[in-house]
Amino acid sequence: MAQATVETALVLPVVVVVALVVVQAGLLARDQVLAVGAARIAARAVTVEPTADAARRALGAAGLADRVAVEVRGATRPGGLATVTVELEAATVPVVGRALAGRRLRERLTVLVEGG
Secondary structure (H helix, E strand, C coil): HHHHHHHHHHHHHHHHHHHHHHHHHHHHHHHHHHHHHHHHHHHHHHHHHHHHHHHHHHHHHHHCCEEEEEEEEEEECCCCEEEEEEEEEEEEEECCCHHCCCCCEEEEEECCCCCC
């Protein structure tokens, strides 16, 4: 009985760390997909109204405004190419997430501005 307790005490921390690494990888993948989706939402808004405010409003309607920073650059006149850059901070898990602390995921899309 004592042997099983000692083995459990030795193996359990390793199992917990491996589980936290798996959870962290899942959160990072989810946040990357979220960044791509946010960039698409912002880019769609910019095609019609080429301003960062329009992109922020569209992200706010999708419930992403508090997690995402957006920037619009390029030719924002009708027929021009505008580049939308979206950034969000990656979610982290305690202990193993320290390696990713402060890491920002960035996604960039270039769209044709409508009108003219």
